[in-house]
Amino acid sequence: MSDFGTADAIALYNVDRWGGGYFTVNTSGHVAARPNNNGSAEIDLMELVEEAKSRGLAFPMVIRFQDLLRHRVETINQSFAEAIAEHGYKGVYRGVFPIKVNQLREVVEEILDAGRSFHFGIEAGSKPELMAALAVHEDNESLIICNGYKDTEFIRMALLGRKLGKTVILVVEKLEELSHILRVSKQIGVEPFIGLRVRLLSKGAGKWATSGGENAKFGLSTADLVEASAMLHGAGMPDAFKLLHFHVGSQVPDIGTIKRATREAARFYAKLRKMGHSLGYLDVGGGLGVDYDGSRTTFDSSTNYSLDEYARDIVYSIAEICDAENVPHPTIVSESGRAIVAHHSVLIVEAFGSIEKSKGTQSVIALPDDPKPVHEMIEVRDNLGSKNRLENMHDAQEIRERAQGMFDLGLLDLPAKAKVETIYWEIAGSIVEMFRSMRYVPEEVKEMEIALGDQFLCNFSVFQSLLDHWALGQLFPVMPIHRLKELPDRNATLVDITCDSDGKVSKFIDLQDVKETLPLHRWKAGCPYYIGFFLAGAYQDIMGDLHNLFGRVNEMHVFLDDDEDSGYYVEEVLPGSTVAQVLSLTQWDTNEMARRVKSQMDAAIKGDRLKPKEGMRLLDDYERALTAYTYLNFDDQTIAEKDRKA
Numbered sequence: 001m002s003d004f005g006t007a008d009a010i011a012l013y014n015v016d017r018w019g020g021g022y023f024t025v026n027t028s029g030h031v032a033a034r035p036n037n038n039g040s041a042e043i044d045l046m047e048l049v050e051e052a053k054s055r056g057l058a059f060p061m062v063i064r065f066q067d068l069l070r071h072r073v074e075t076i077n078q079s080f081a082e083a084i085a086e087h088g089y090k091g092v093y094r095g096v097f098p099i100k101v102n103q104l105r106e107v108v109e110e111i112l113d114a115g116r117s118f119h120f121g122i123e124a125g126s127k128p129e130l131m132a133a134l135a136v137h138e139d140n141e142s143l144i145i146c147n148g149y150k151d152t153e154f155i156r157m158a159l160l161g162r163k164l165g166k167t168v169i170l171v172v173e174k175l176e177e178l179s180h181i182l183r184v185s186k187q188i189g190v191e192p193f194i195g196l197r198v199r200l201l202s203k204g205a206g207k208w209a210t211s212g213g214e215n216a217k218f219g220l221s222t223a224d225l226v227e228a229s230a231m232l233h234g235a236g237m238p239d240a241f242k243l244l245h246f247h248v249g250s251q252v253p254d255i256g257t258i259k260r261a262t263r264e265a266a267r268f269y270a271k272l273r274k275m276g277h278s279l280g281y282l283d284v285g286g287g288l289g290v291d292y293d294g295s296r297t298t299f300d301s302s303t304n305y306s307l308d309e310y311a312r313d314i315v316y317s318i319a320e321i322c323d324a325e326n327v328p329h330p331t332i333v334s335e336s337g338r339a340i341v342a343h344h345s346v347l348i349v350e351a352f353g354s355i356e357k358s359k360g361t362q363s364v365i366a367l368p369d370d371p372k373p374v375h376e377m378i379e380v381r382d383n384l385g386s387k388n389r390l391e392n393m394h395d396a397q398e399i400r401e402r403a404q405g406m407f408d409l410g411l412l413d414l415p416a417k418a419k420v421e422t423i424y425w426e427i428a429g430s431i432v433e434m435f436r437s438m439r440y441v442p443e444e445v446k447e448m449e450i451a452l453g454d455q456f457l458c459n460f461s462v463f464q465s466l467l468d469h470w471a472l473g474q475l476f477p478v479m480p481i482h483r484l485k486e487l488p489d490r491n492a493t494l495v496d497i498t499c500d501s502d503g504k505v506s507k508f509i510d511l512q513d514v515k516e517t518l519p520l521h522r523w524k525a526g527c528p529y530y531i532g533f534f535l536a537g538a539y540q541d542i543m544g545d546l547h548n549l550f551g552r553v554n555e556m557h558v559f560l561d562d563d564e565d566s567g568y569y570v571e572e573v574l575p576g577s578t579v580a581q582v583l584s585l586t587q588w589d590t591n592e593m594a595r596r597v598k599s600q601m602d603a604a605i606k607g608d609r610l611k612p613k614e615g616m617r618l619l620d621d622y623e624r625a626l627t628a629y630t631y632l633n634f635d636d637q638t639i640a641e642k643d644r645k646a
């Protein structure tokens, strides 16, 4: 038994750095969530796994910590309140949650509830999002901001909100939209609240940088803004212009970008006020990043600033420019999505097997009849020593290549090829071990270590649950959620169950670099192994697609509760998609499918290829499979149970 302990696990997986105080490893060696961001309440993730199992819920599964969500909302509002007090700022903060980042009703409602005392509002980027926003929004002191391109119906819905007494602001993304809004509002007889999105020169960095800058998809140039001002004056509605908005892109890693963009926008704000508009809101958009890798750097998956620093820099920059321009301080609006929801959800997947290249044992012996490369490889293995290890490695590589050449020419049979490869990986494993504690490890040995990595087979779809990892290479913290008092002595990549070679996770967070493998424990048959993907609450839920028809995953919503012995209760369980549901999204009628299968059964029974009783049982199986979860089910007992009941 190694003397690996929970503190080592916390250090190995950098939990304290990316966890932001919301996650830790407890004395049982399990990951625990701390939704209040302090030690007052801890929820053991393995307890939740057991609870899910006892409710018959299968994996993969998303666990949402609703209190954590509330804590995020409170924290961002407090950070701005403190910054405002510290800098003697004369305006207030009115944040909005961009509903596109996570549209789940329970998430949106929780955020609005937690933000009620701060008058925290909603941002909608499409008609369906606005419809949802109008329905859940109750606090007329909070804002509804409408971004995105708009048609007449979108504008009418926003104006309906105005009629209900809500501060709904229609943000103009392109000039023609302004005349459209003015026309529709005249027809309806409601004065609109208008925002203009400015296209700043300041541009972000990172994966979402193209959302900002001169060539951004949305926003008005300086010339457009001047024309918009003239149009509003011409329509006799200069004061309908209430808000100036900008957005430099999501996950901005460098605080310098935020400062530059805010100052530039504040200057636009001041100049536009001086052009005869009484606008009172400056909306700094989204972009507040999440330190996914915990490195606190300007790397794509990180941020070199804290939430407090972000709030202070925005407040200070706006105040400084407005004071210099002698215009009143505006109400500050931000549209932070990722930073509010990323932490609250964890995706738990089950590894159901592993492919190991090297077993770490000398399993192959040579027989006299074996061809030369087998004997040569065994000789290298048996003479392996620390003095000549690199030379041995090169010899083994050369023998393997030669054996491959012989195989291509038909001169090597499969058992011999298998022996050569097995011994090769044994040698590779030994060489990597010899370098384990060395200060300098040659590049070729590092590459060999990566090549030697196991592949853990995980019951989930990257395309459904981690789309940004596949599409953009975004990194998420990943770690086993148990066995953390045991040394994780395997290095592995994770492969999903889609029939797609891209369906894998082979890039992992690291403080200095990006790691190609993740330390995991040896997979043991019959012992479920659970891996958590953390900080997965932003964007992934809704962007996931149905590759191979793997559908939405099961969800469990967890609340802290002192009155419960466990300290928490599961407020809600949302079942993931069934096979029938995903099929119906692609125009399959499952009744018709069952009917067709039945007529084939009937024909088989008639043709004596199937007994009637067996045919009916198979039909039952088919119909039952249509109602099942789309992911793999290893719980054979459950199936047997159902069989018995049937």
Ligand SMILES: Cc1ncc(COP(=O)(O)O)c(C=O)c1O
Residues within 6 Å of the ligand: 098, 101, 123, 147, 211, 247, 249, 250, 251, 252, 285, 286, 287, 288, 289, 335, 336, 337, 338, 339
């Ligand atoms: C206009 C707008 N506002 C807000 C956001 C949310 O950004 P984030 O999740 O980085 O806070 C986005 C996302 O890109 C956006 O396009």
